[in-house]
Amino acid sequence: MSREITIRALKYNPSDENSKPEFKEYKLEETAGMTLYIALTKIKSSIDYDLSSDFVCRAGICGACGMLINGKPQLACKTLTSNFKDGKIELLPLPTFKLIKDLSVDTGSWMKNMSIRVNSWIVANEKTDISKIEKPIEPKVSDEVFELDRCIECGLCVASCSTAIMREDFVGAVGLNRVARFQIDPHDDRSDEDFYELIGDDDGIFGCMSLLACEDHCPKELPLQSKIAYMRRKMVGVK
Numbered sequence: 732m733s734r735e736i737t738i739r740a741l742k743y744n745p746s747d748e749n750s751k752p753e754f755k756e757y758k759l760e761e762t763a764g765m766t767l768y769i770a771l772t773k774i775k776s777s778i779d780y781d782l783s784s785d786f787v788c789r790a791g792i793c794g795a796c797g798m799l800i801n802g803k804p805q806l807a808c809k810t811l812t813s814n815f816k817d818g819k820i821e822l823l824p825l826p827t828f829k830l831i832k833d834l835s836v837d838t839g840s841w842m843k844n845m846s847i848r849v850n851s852w853i854v855a856n857e858k859t860d861i862s863k864i865e866k867p868i869e870p871k872v873s874d875e876v877f878e879l880d881r882c883i884e885c886g887l888c889v890a891s892c893s894t895a896i897m898r899e900d901f902v903g904a905v906g907l908n909r910v911a912r913f914q915i916d917p918h919d920d921r922s923d924e925d926f927y928e929l930i931g932d933d934d935g936i937f938g939c940m941s942l943l944a945c946e947d948h949c950p951k952e953l954p955l956q957s958k959i960a961y962m963r964r965k966m967v968g969v970k
């Protein structure tokens with residue numbers, strides 16, 4: 732049997748000087764298997780054409796649809812409305828990222844700055860000859876690299892992190908995970924000293940307070956805390 736659900740969403744356009752933050756309430760009929768992606772699409776196509784939120788893949792792959800859902804950072808496309816027994820759902824944009832409008836935030840610029848800050852690319856001593864086959868690596872090691880590469884840059888780990896809320900330049904679990912990914916990749920010739928130069932401060936590995944919220948909220952279930960602990964041990968050992 733279907734029921735009526737109530738979605739309360741923040742509306743605010745920071746680039747419009749007449750706009751003031753306010754909640755708008757939308758009532759709609761819940762359908763079988765309804766996700767918040769479906770609910771928001773319904774609202775945007777038939778109730779409030781002006782409501783902004785981001786989606787690309789609808790499948791938990793692109794990382795675009797992160798928002799605070801009843802206070803928890805989650806992906807809207809992977810969240811069923813039926814999870815909310817009283818049928819009341821409150822939506823806010825992710826904190827720590829620049830607000831574009833309503834539920835839409837700019838995670839892209841944040842991720843680009845983080846990638847530059849942690850030099851998120853392979854650094855090899857030898858010049859790569861693309862006519863040759865890539866240097867083979869142990870399957871166990873490549874599995875480990877691919878595991879960490881599953882990050883979709885959704886920003887939920889950053890939005891749930893107390894350090895990220897206090898320190899604007901903190902690279903977040905996503906950035907520390909990225910460094911761990913290159914540290915274990917045999918194609919990368921950087922030393923622990925080189926990685927220390929990138930993350931050996933309070934905006935990097937020593938800023939993490941180990942509150943575990945990043946790992947609790949990561950939709951890809953990446954082993955963020957064990958990777959951060961591993962990198963912290965490595966960085967502490969740098970002379």
Ligand code: SF4
Nearest residue numbers: 882883885886888949
């Ligand atoms: S580490 Fe997890 S929560 Fe953080 S950006 Fe990547 S996928 Fe999202």
Ligand code: FES
Nearest residue numbers: 789791794796808
């Ligand atoms: S729309 Fe792509 S992860 Fe939700």
